[in-house]
Amino acid sequence: MSDLSFDIAHLLAGGLVLISLLMLYQDRLTALINVFAAQAVTLSLSVAWQAYVQQAPHLYVTAVIALAFKALAIPVALHRIIKRLGIHREIDQVVGVGPTMLAGIGLVALALVVMLGVTSEADRLAREDLAFALSVVLLGLLMMITRRNAVGLVVGFMSLENGLVLAAAGAKGMPLVVEISVAFSVLVAFIVIGVFLFRIRERFETVDVAALDRFRGGQG
């Protein structure tokens, strides 16, 4: 593999991590969804580049799926949802931006240490790819626990899933079936959670998950 192709793969995967960190920083839902769309575009570029480098045409399908569903369909739908719910201007953070960012940086470092330590025999590209993918997964999880709003949870979950697709694309010979099933499972989860949001809205006049906790007798 030439240095150039490695550098480009590195750049795109690194970009994915960078955008994940950007997502942590967003405290408004509209901006958050836009950044998520940008991450999905980066993911699709990254997967397409992997398809080109590995000469695996089926990965182009994955790239197209990522672009169509995650970069277009889901963000558009989420924008509509938050407009209909009237929460597009709400500020949604539990932990402050500063600590969250510090934690995110720590997670990226942890992911790199773990992955580079474990995969010392794998080839260079796959190592970097897996390290970045784990970072994205961890950042997605971090976002899920620092958001109060259910839409934030959904976006965090899908960002996590972007990391999985990145890892799948980086590993040579991963069959397409898996990617499609993963993508569809995310889509299904999105639909389910979407329906769930509207149910919450009907009952509690809010999509704040704290309302659920109060309903169950917790302190929120």
Next chain:
Amino acid sequence: MTPLQILLAGAGALLGLAPAVVALGRSPGARALTYGGALTLCGLTGAVALLSLLGLASPTGDAVLPLGLPWVGARFHLDALSAAFLVVVNLGGAVASFYALGYGRHETEPQRVQPFYLAFLAGMNLVVLAADAFSFLIAWEVMSLASWALVVARHREAGNVRAGYVYLLMASFGALSLLLAFGLLAGPQGAYAFDAMRAHRAAGAVAALVLALAILGAGSKAGLVPLHVWLPLAHPAAPSHVSALMSGVMTKVAVYAFIRIVFDLAGPPDWWWSLPVLVLGGATTVMGVLQALMQQDLKRVLAFSTVENVGVVFIGLGLALAFRAAQLPAAAALSMTAALFHVFNHAAFKSLLFFGAGAVQEATGERDIERLGGLIQRMPQTALAFLGGSLAISALPPLNGFVSEWLTFQAILMSPRLEAWALKLLVPAVGALMALSAALAAACFVRVFGIVFLGRPRSAAAGGARETDLFCRTALLALAGICLVVGVLPGFVIDALAPAAEAAVGGRLPAQVSQPWLSIVPIAESRSSYNGILVLAFIAGSAGMCAAAIHQFASRQTRRGPAWDCGAPDPSPATQYTAASFAQPIRRVFATTLLAAREDVDMPQPGELRASRFQATIGDPIWRTLYAPIAWSVDLAAERLNRLQFLTIRLYLSLVFFALIGLLLVLALWT
């Protein structure tokens, strides 16, 4: 078909009948199908097992069915040991089914009993036939769960649900112990077939652990003290024919599991293996019979008496372990034969006694012996059979219970030949415990028979009792007949059990049937011998002569004398001797320390008009010291962990997140 195939087909047919019975539901046809089918199948399989035990059919066989774990399959094996236990299981099953043909008519919700009854019988058969750990445990669980369902069949009666709960907990615990024992025996290669376990023996600490787990697993099912707590709750809760099977047969299947694991699979024993078995056996006999003496519930008395008899069996097994480790095959064979003989005997007379208790309960609606009495006039045949069972369980000659306990004592008397000093001292002590428990058992059954069947009725229900139906009476008298015949002619049984004992300990007793006058001579003529025919003839002769002499010489003249209370009794039945008063001396002597028995007298002050009160209470130190702390800590842990059920969504996600981070940190720091 080979015998093993017939036996497997019989067990399979029992299982297959269950859905048919479910389909028939509550109709009387379902009862006839259940118990008639079970009677036929148990009779058939029992006969086949008996033939192969006697060597008339091929005594061994192997079968592998394509079920279960793919690399093991479901293996089944027939040898003399399993044949002996199959005879016990199917004799018990057949008689219980016959009894239930009549008794089952009283069942209010038969659809809760019949399918599980069939599955229970099939499970017990399959446990005894299984030859790999997987099929063994599956069959064991079928047996446990089916019997649990039978225990809670009458779940609306007070206490039965709790009995079922305690039973389920103990059964799970026992199954877990057996699972771990098999896991240790299988070794790292996962060789779950019994053949493979025999091929590479466990040794040292692993063997000790296997022994401990086998005691816990089989002992909890058999009712060894202190694992017996479920037994007196669960056995009385089930319908009486099921109680008979659980007490008479299922505990024996547990004994089989112990023999199979410890004698067969775990390999040649060390001398100290016998220590825990002997100590637990001795403690079990005494605690069981003492508890039995204190109880008022008829079926509970019988259940505790089962605990006692299991102790006797385990004493025999412990002696067999000790003698086998000391390379004394004849003594080991004697102990093992005594244990197996007692297994058979207890199955016979305990089934008989439970059937009798069931007949009494159906006739009077009472299980509290303080509210019974005088039943010998109203149920003479039941009373006769129950008397036979009581004599047998009290180990009186010429009945069968005497022979097996006598053989056990003969084995105990061989203990000076042992080399280990610990055993030289322990075995006589265990023998003393067993002698004490035999005497207490006799007291216990004098109390039961005397209060239930003699005297005057203590309640209206007992006064209006009617003799039970023909099926029940036939089953009762048949078992009483077995007790008598086996007691008079024990040599045949000992010879039939010889191959089973040989399979377990590698030695065999000399053939008994060829002894002159059908005596039994377990070791040598000079040491001891017993002739049942002679004893029977002596008892019959002396009793007959006494009766004749009284009839001949006693005066029929009417005599007049001053009235005293025994001549003109107070008509109230409360003036009779009661079960509690009969047990009082023993309660004061033994139970004050062992069972924390207390007597409280509340005497009114002079001038007060209220009645004085006397209250006797029985505690259960084992429950208080062993089980209550466990239950308390489980409750505490459950209460603490319960908070995890009420966290927010974000906290749950955080838990996952931090667990993941923690694991990754470990990975990062480790490498």
